[in-house]
Amino acid sequence: MRIYPVSLGCAKNKADFEKLLALLIKQGAEIVLVPEEATHFWVNTCAFIKPAVEESLEHIFDLGEIKKQGQALIVSGCLTGRYGAEKLKELLPEVDEFYGIEPYQYFAKQEPYERILTENPFYAFLKISEGCNRNCAYCTIPQIRGRLKSKPVDLLLKEAEFLLTLGVKELILVAQDITSYGLDLKPKVDLVNLVKTLSKLPFEFRIRLLYLYPVPNLKRLLEDLLSIPKVVPYFDLPIQHAHPEILKAMRRPNHIESLAETIFYLRTVIPEVAFRTTVMVGFPGEGEKEFEFLCNFLQEIEFDYLGVFPFYPEEGTLAEKLPAKVPYRERLRRRREVLRLQKEISKKRLKLRKGKEEEVLLLGEDEKGRFWGISKAQAPEVDGITYLLLPKGSKLNLTPGELIKGKVKKSTTYDLYVEPIIK
The missing domain is CATH 3.40.50.12160 (Methylthiotransferase, N-terminal domain)
Known part of the structure; x- marks a missing residue:
């Protein structure tokens, strides 16, 4: 075959x-x-x-x-x-x-832990659970993938160790909802305990977390995670919207005020922390007032990175039958408007990193001979990248897969330029 x-x-x-x-x-x-x-x-x-x-x-x-x-x-x-x-x-x-x-x-009696990495060999996504119990009004995941089913810690440890043995330097924890990890296991294991266990593996590597559901005790959760040395100060918090009525119609929690307080607090104690989110525009009932509310919230919080997609009335979801639908062309217009706002916000946030020290995971060399990678503030495949600025005549022997410290010299809308610190 x-x-x-x-x-x-x-x-x-x-x-x-x-x-x-x-x-x-x-x-x-x-x-x-x-x-x-x-x-x-x-x-x-x-x-x-x-x-x-x-x-x-x-x-x-x-x-x-x-x-x-x-x-x-x-x-x-x-x-x-x-x-x-x-x-x-x-x-x-x-x-x-x-x-x-x-x-x-x-094709197997039990879930395997070995993998063939199909992207860059120096980072890997570690899927820690399947399914979701949240039942958001617009989402097809529960009908496609079922309810939450957390992976056993022993299996995740084996898979993580296998990946690190291959040379992976960043493990990226993913699931439909990683915040709920372990709630279905007996005995129960929570996300923080899982990350602590993974971090004890005897390798040089980083841990990144994606898709953190914005729960009420978010501040405590993020503080606990940041206390683990291998966790990078980067969190993906998909809020979907900010207006209370739209969040209610979406069947999403309205913890927007406490989420904002948490973000502002963490930025004061850990200035290098980065936040990413995802929002949906054009959900049924989102008029100009609700859309403006969302835009104002995004301008207030200033997420470092953001993804946005228009609402689709997916078959079998609660939102499919909701009235007050927003025309498709208008949904696309609102998406463009959010992207325009975010472009300026991302540019502003990256400028704040100028002169600061960053740790870069070197991932490769482009066609122009420039070495590039991702800083702690950038998730691969969804955010920007970091280019290394090498002094003329530099004799640095760089190898993809290295974790390199450097100082940010300049930035663009989404990318950083870092000069390695030579000791």
């Missing part, structure tokens, strides 16, 4: 697929990077929102055309989890086999 792999969607999906690839290679499969060389096409799909479904289908249709040469086409992931294999068999006759989420479970 020679597999041409295509993995779509989030980091959690990618981590699942990497486990599958490692398992199949152990069973004799070979990974190829050219479709024409493959005996099997394997598409691990995303189906969280409408554009993700469309992207997944586009890849399936494209490979279905090439498949006329005799290859088999396999589909796994969220598309199957959302619509079911039986329904998809009727709609996608070019597909030979369907598997659901966490496709490795169809």
